[in-house]
Amino acid sequence: MKVEIWSDVVCPWCYIGKRRLEHALAEFEHADEVTIAWRSFQLNPDTPPGTAVPTSEYLVSRFGPQASQMTGRVAELARGEGLDFDFDAALTVNTLDAHRLLHLAADLGVGDAAKERLLRAHFTEGADLSDHETLVRLAGQAGVDTDRAREVLAGPEYADAVQADIEQARAFGATGVPFFVIDRKYGISGAQPAETFLQALRTAYADETQDRGAAAPR
Amino acid sequence: MSINQADQAIPADAAPLLRTLGDPAAAVCTDGFCAVPPGAQAAPDSAATTGADA
Numbered sequence: 001m002k003v004e005i006w007s008d009v010v011c012p013w014c015y016i017g018k019r020r021l022e023h024a025l026a027e028f029e030h031a032d033e034v035t036i037a038w039r040s041f042q043l044n045p046d047t048p049p050g051t052a053v054p055t056s057e058y059l060v061s062r063f064g065p066q067a068s069q070m071t072g073r074v075a076e077l078a079r080g081e082g083l084d085f086d087f088d089a090a091l092t093v094n095t096l097d098a099h100r101l102l103h104l105a106a107d108l109g110v111g112d113a114a115k116e117r118l119l120r121a122h123f124t125e126g127a128d129l130s131d132h133e134t135l136v137r138l139a140g141q142a143g144v145d146t147d148r149a150r151e152v153l154a155g156p157e158y159a160d161a162v163q164a165d166i167e168q169a170r171a172f173g174a175t176g177v178p179f180f181v182i183d184r185k186y187g188i189s190g191a192q193p194a195e196t197f198l199q200a201l202r203t204a205y206a207d208e209t210q211d212r213g214a215a216a217p218r
Numbered sequence: 219m220s221i222n223q224a225d226q227a228i229p230a231d232a233a234p235l236l237r238t239l240g241d242p243a244a245a246v247c248t249d250g251f252c253a254v255p256p257g258a259q260a261a262p263d264s265a266a267t268t269g270a271d272a
Contacts (some may be wrong), residue, residue, distance in 0.1 A: 173236075176244060176246030178247075182239075189244060189246055191245045194241045196239075197240075198240065200240060203239060
């Protein structure tokens with residue numbers, strides 16, 4: 001079974017959804033048959049590259065004083081998943097380069113580790129995910145060759161892959177993230193409770209098993 | 219980031235390429251930051267309360 005996950009590294013519900021899916025997989029009887037593929041989605045594609053605006057300031061400028069109440073609530077829910085969100089330190093950036101590195105990491109077999117590292121860097125450590133040296137450092141910590149990471153960031157490599165992911169999400173009708181797709185048959189939108197993910201995995205697995213049985217020669 | 223909260227990430231008129239599972243009102247981010255939808259649940263061992271705050 002293949003689970004594809006469209007998300008952005010600055011999306012709080014994506015990080016929470018990741019944890020909840022992990023909890024579901026820990027309970028899933030056939031987790032060893034599941035592969036995860038991270039797909040790119042940009043929440044703020046119009047953010048100028050190379051700029052980093054404090055997320056708290058950005059939200060207040062756009063939504064007023066209620067922004068801090070909102071982030072407080074999300075941080076509270078994140079804590080329930082064992083995640084430590086620091087919105088006061090977070091920086092709003094263009095995430096295209098981060099996504100390009102995630103594609104490189106996936107090609108090198110460390111996509112999940114890189115995704116986790118970038119999410120933690122943004123939400124907990126206040127890292128600037130548009131800064132190339134920061135990205136190289138984080139990628140290196142996730143197991144990516146740092147010279148290769150620098151090479152990718154110096155050019156346009158993987159930009160087409162990022163765009164293809166975004167277009168595929170649109171083709172599926174997804175307008176938000178996280179967005180989970182199982183075997184290109186089932187779509188699951190949002191940070192669902194772990195039990196919902198578990199039920200979806202079981203449903204998809206049962207379907208796949210049934211399909212295999214029907215296709216088997218008699 | 220914005221505080222926009224989509225009612226659901228799969229529009230009703232979208233081509234039915236995928237069978238939808240789960241609660242369509244689960245929390246998503248649209249064009250930026252994400253609100254806490256009504257009924258958003260913290261983990262069972264969390265002291266967090268639930269409810270909308272937008």
